[in-house]
Amino acid sequence: xxxxxxxxxxxxxxxxxxxxxxxxxxxxxxxxxxxxxxxxxxxxxxxxxxxxxxxxxxxxxxxxxxxxxxxxxxxxxxxxxxxxxxxxxxxxxxxxxxxxxxxxxxxxxxxxxxxxxxxxxxxxxxxxxxxxxxxxxxxxxxxxxxxxxxxxxxxxxxxxxxxxxxxxxxxxxxxxxxxxxxx
Amino acid sequence: xxxxxxxxxxxxxxxxxxxxxxxxxxxxxxxxxxxxxxxxxxxxxxxxxxxxxxxxxxxxxxxxxxxxxxxxxxxxxxxxxxxxxxxxxxxxxxxxxxxxxxxxxxxxxxxxxxxxxxxxxxxxxxxxxxxxxxxxxxxxxxxxxxxxxxxxxxxxxxxxxxxxxxxxxxxxxxxxxxxxxxx
DNA sequence: CTGATATTTCAGAAATTTCTGAAATTACTG
DNA sequence: CAGTAATTTCAGAAATTTCTGAAATATCAG
Numbered sequence: 001x002x003x004x005x006x007x008x009x010x011x012x013x014x015x016x017x018x019x020x021x022x023x024x025x026x027x028x029x030x031x032x033x034x035x036x037x038x039x040x041x042x043x044x045x046x047x048x049x050x051x052x053x054x055x056x057x058x059x060x061x062x063x064x065x066x067x068x069x070x071x072x073x074x075x076x077x078x079x080x081x082x083x084x085x086x087x088x089x090x091x092x093x094x095x096x097x098x099x100x101x102x103x104x105x106x107x108x109x110x111x112x113x114x115x116x117x118x119x120x121x122x123x124x125x126x127x128x129x130x131x132x133x134x135x136x137x138x139x140x141x142x143x144x145x146x147x148x149x150x151x152x153x154x155x156x157x158x159x160x161x162x163x164x165x166x167x168x169x170x171x172x173x174x175x176x177x178x179x180x181x182x183x
Numbered sequence: 184x185x186x187x188x189x190x191x192x193x194x195x196x197x198x199x200x201x202x203x204x205x206x207x208x209x210x211x212x213x214x215x216x217x218x219x220x221x222x223x224x225x226x227x228x229x230x231x232x233x234x235x236x237x238x239x240x241x242x243x244x245x246x247x248x249x250x251x252x253x254x255x256x257x258x259x260x261x262x263x264x265x266x267x268x269x270x271x272x273x274x275x276x277x278x279x280x281x282x283x284x285x286x287x288x289x290x291x292x293x294x295x296x297x298x299x300x301x302x303x304x305x306x307x308x309x310x311x312x313x314x315x316x317x318x319x320x321x322x323x324x325x326x327x328x329x330x331x332x333x334x335x336x337x338x339x340x341x342x343x344x345x346x347x348x349x350x351x352x353x354x355x356x357x358x359x360x361x362x363x364x365x366x
Numbered sequence: 367c368t369g370a371t372a373t374t375t376c377a378g379a380a381a382t383t384t385c386t387g388a389a390a391t392t393a394c395t396g
Numbered sequence: 397c398a399g400t401a402a403t404t405t406c407a408g409a410a411a412t413t414t415c416t417g418a419a420a421t422a423t424c425a426g
Contacts, residue, residue: 125221146345162329
């Protein structure tokens with residue numbers, strides 16, 4: 001791997017973290033290289049930078065595309081594919097959250113609904129737990145959708161408010177008779 | 184695996200999802216069995232329910248304990264260890280988020296800070312990206328800590344407000360001169 | 367202490383995932 | 397169309413992770 005030591009360390013870290021993020025080492029490294037590069041890179045450049053096989057790069061890029069984490073670009077008079085990551089980090093965060101929800105939450109929600117359809121089979125406790133879990137996941141999904149609809153600017157404002165939101169909600173629930181509260 | 188078909192399906196699903204959640208199949212299945220069981224279970228019961236080896240159960244339980252996802256309990260006149268999951272699903276969610284942050288976010292934040300300390304090494308763009316990423320992760324961490332400090336009741340209220348929060352923040356930032364806005 | 371039960375450890379086996387090089391495919395150029 | 401460059405596919409190799417059975421350790425009762 002031929003890069004400035006600093007960048008190399010960053011890339012290696014992303015590789016090591018890869019498995020925890022649900023991607024593999026190489027995919028993490030490819031992403032890191034693209035993330036740090038001002039200009040789009042083609043597969044050959046990535047291959048050399050990381051010292052992996054060309055086919056591995058191809059598969060890694062395919063996976064990153066499946067995650068919507070990289071953009072395919074073309075340069076004039078060059079028929080190779082070039083890849084970049086979005087400039088806007090918030091866009092990256094949105095994509096990550098959306099994709100993880102799709103892979104880690106949605107299938108379970110579907111399954112829980114299926115199981116509830118099939119109805120009671122002799123274990124009221126288990127059935128209640130499944131229902132409760134389904135409700136909670138639905139609630140979080142709805143909240144996610146609401147937040148995802150906000151412009152980034154609003155989202156940042158909300159997050160910056162942080163702890164103050166606790167007080168806000170209290171006021172709101174007193175002022176607004178339509179606000180639902182649990183329990 | 185000897186359980187009601189409904190529960191069995193749930194357990195198998197958690198097993199399959201395991202890899203996406205950063206745990207393995209068996210660990211996912213063990214958790215599922217505990218989650219659905221009204222009474223605490225001992226290792227032997229889990230082993231029979233899942234048809235795996237006793238040592239595998241032992242290792243799986245150890246991993247779940249490392250994640251703080253199960254509770255160890257003891258029954259009178261029985262020296263075996265019994266395990267449960269918390270009754271309160273929100274407690275489970277809090278644990279999950281905390282542990283995932285610890286494993287998936289915190290090490291990267293540390294690394295990014297380290298890299299920034301080492302300073303510029305000839306690539307201003309890469310350095311700017313690293314700084315930007317560090318700032319964003321810090322902001323999200325702070326927000327997480329703020330939310331985590333709220334009682335569950337407040338958290339649920341906030342989430343139920345959902346889309347309304349977008350409007351709220353707008354009002355707040357006008358009313359409160361101390362509210363920071365980005366950019 | 368001795369024996370019985372419960373749990374953990376761990377080396378190697380089994381299963382799974384990742385990676386490579388070669389071949390196949392695609393897409394463009396002249 | 398033939399030739400070339402870019403990319404993808406894929407079978408098997410390599411690496412990694414998971415699982416098991418046996419042995420070791422721990423814990424308790426008498």
